[in-house]
Amino acid sequence: MSSEINKGPVVGMRHVQALLIFLHITIVFIGRLNVGVSLVAMTNAETTIPDFPLREYDWTEAQKSYVISSFFWGYISKQFMGGYLCKRYGAKRVMFWSVFGSRVCSTLTPLFIGFGEWKAYCAIRVIMGLAQGVIFPCIHQHLARWSLPAERSRLGALSYSGCECGNMSAMFLSGMIAKSSLGWHGISYVSAGVAFFWCALWFILAADNPTKSRFVGEREFLYIESSLEHTEMYHETTIPIPWRAICTSAPFLGFLVTRCCGMWGLSTLQAQIPAQMNGVLDMDMKSTAFFSALPFLAMWVMSYVYLIAVDILLAGNCLSLTTLRKTFNSIAFWIPCATLIGIGFLGLDQKSLAIALMTISVGVNSDATIGSSLNPIDLSPNHAGILTGIVNTTVSVVTIVTPLVVGLVVEDGTNRSEWQIIFIIAAVLLFLGNCVYLCFGTAVTQPWDSEDYLKLKDSELATKPAINGATNGTHKDTMETQTS
Template identity: 30%
Template sequence: MTLKGWKLILNRVIFIPQRYVLGIMGLFALANSFTMRVCLSMTITQMVVHTESSQHIVGEICPDNNNATAAGSSNNSSVTFEDRDRYDWDETTQGLLLSAFYYGYVITHLPGGLLAEKFGGKWTIGLGLLCSSVATALTPWIVSLWGATGLFCIRVIEGFGEGPVTPAFVLLLARWIPPSERSRFGAMIFGGAQVGNIFALYISGLILADGGDWANVFYLFSVLGIIWFIFWVFLCYSTPNTHPFISDEERNYLNENVAASGLHKKLDPVPFKALIRSAPLWVLIMAAIGHNWGYLTMNTDLPKYFSDVLKFNIMETGLMSALPYIAMYICSFIFAAFCDLCIRKKWHSISTGRKIYTTIASSVPALFIILASYSGCNRVEAVSFFIVSMAFMGGFYSSVKINAMDIAPNYAGTCSAFVNGIAEISGIITPYLIDLLTPNQTVEQWQLAFWTVFVVLVGTNILYVIWGSGEQQWWDDVAKYGYPPGWKHGPFTYIHTAKKLVYPKHDHSPISDD
């Protein structure tokens, strides 16, 4: 049978709109990426030697209800435990290891966005996650050979692979999803991060319980990533117009309703001169830094807080750490559906919606994080406040996470790379800072750490509310908007015509050939 015949059969058999297939596969992509990213937060509690400190510690220490301490000696670099080595890594070393992923993650954001715009999001995402999956599978072997140094390096490589994922998905959404559906699809795909968090934390707790081998955590999640890659290659494509078995009805609908001109023609080079002078882009970066500061503190250090401060055992730590992400995942869809409804009904503008849900996802969680820290050793109260805090963070997927495709649908990959790449520096700083602020894991030390989270979340939220925007910027489509008055930095794009190259005018008038 010819290729055209197979396409006709697939058109008849596959009745699900292909943008929903992309959404579902995107959900699993983010879920897999976060299982590989987060699993170290759980396994490191079992990879290290736990020792009793003989020094006097000032501050409240919660009682250990498990009545069990890990064996080991601080004089040895490692000890054998359940057929797997444990290592004498202090709090500072652990902080560096937990932040190692983000060194690679930050570096590949911008290259990933540029590659996605040039070659398409499909292979940028697929090969990136395949790289992370292979690195995760190699982690136990690398650690056995080179210890902390090897773990740091392999985590940086995992970050390299996952760095392009977010900007490439923002670009795919800009080219596949109409504006009135973006909040829902943003929540569906990027909410996969919470599925990954839930799965990674809970399943890791089950594997590690009763002396389970921590290497099995890395093996499981790497295999799931490789399986996902195989399905991704055959089911997903970079644009509707390159999809081999999308229905004509859906293709026509998307061509009529998706604003990104890159869907229909080759884009001019990225307008970096205007992009780096864009106030809406920079306040979006600030808002993302604030949100990531809070989210990544929870993402990286919450298992340690439950284990080392509230003294949950490893299985309880996995379950308690997963509960806030379940709440966040559920609420992200509620916020997204309501945001899309309000925009569709024109009850508020896109800009207003993004500001409302940025506030919900930043300032409200900041308050509940502080309340959780002042719960002391009251486990039920602390966990409840953390759950409520993360639930409100679900508004992030209707605001900051998708705002890049509002202000720049054509260059969403590059803009998202700027936003997420700079914001993910929080992932480098927060684990190290938390470990510096909490050397003895006392309640008072953690309160100071959580106050830093509060200040950053609220401060960056205020900046975004004042200067944020949900409107397409002029530099994203100069052919449509022209240059603003007072632009003195020279032309950065041109239009191909049958006769000549025509440079856009330095005003708001449409471009013409005369």
């Protein structure tokens, strides 16, 4: 007798959850990264519509760098809390209020700037960072509870391709809005409106896990349950967090260093491309918007190319998951090393080559999603939200420091040699970060992910003294016998 393996529907609620997360990340990144385009429009009115009745602000490069980094001043403080909140209240509720709150701040941004200029802009972005700080720990926890091990790379990459879509939209759409009759005010209003629409979709369709979904079919539910029955979502009690094991885990610490180095390179490209193109390459707002978005369009397209490649390689058993992640991460980190250095040495007469190298740098970097971004779910499905909270807290320090370093080094936005230093620093960190991942990275689930890990450790510690005591006692008796 043979039985048919239940593989669930081809497209089910787990795919809907991935789509909602994709839209969620897209919206979050639009609100986070449109500041680069906004600052160009606010401080250089000639790049927008001539004689448009919006005030132009005379802010220094250092002040603009404070505005760019201020989001992460608030963002960094909520990472640990994000992992805790999604465990206590569920990812659905936490993610809803996070997006809703940050978009209210976006709506109020033009009003705040009118009263307090760059300092008020920093303040409202700090609040936005506080609201969004809980998001990515919740996303990892949500994916861990909906994605099967066999589909984790696929659904995770589909979800995280929202980063590339958000990057592209932030650059391109923000530039188009700033150039339109809405002006830079419209950047905040449009992104807020789209986010409120997503909140409605999320409220109706999202669920913390399959057991709480009103729309999941019985066949898909049984398929997910049979594959994830060992995880925390099927336990009544919360699995204790093995803090000591996590903080001394070489694979996790290696992953942490890798993500910090990768984020330095990516944040340099995300936040500084509009300023570098406007200053060094002398492009106006419309050109800056299009060519700033082009690399992230390539990044978005390449994320699906990599996704198909992963499916083919895993289906054919060509590579283990660990080898696959290291290979893809090497491509994502090491190719931009060369292109970033090349970008820094190009001038006004080499605009096309500069744009091509930027497109290659950012497009290839999308491989990092499959290469390392999803690694917390590999290392520990039960504690993926906690691991992501730790990583994002540390990475947020990098995203704070990166624009501040740019503000210190780049005193004149048109000075090519100063931008060369910025790109060389990013290239060196990308190279070293991947070296660490090659040495210590793995996609194997760690022993401390087990529900019984702390219980076993406690029993071992309790047993050792007894064993030592028994041994010492026997040895003492033997010595006394020999002496007598």
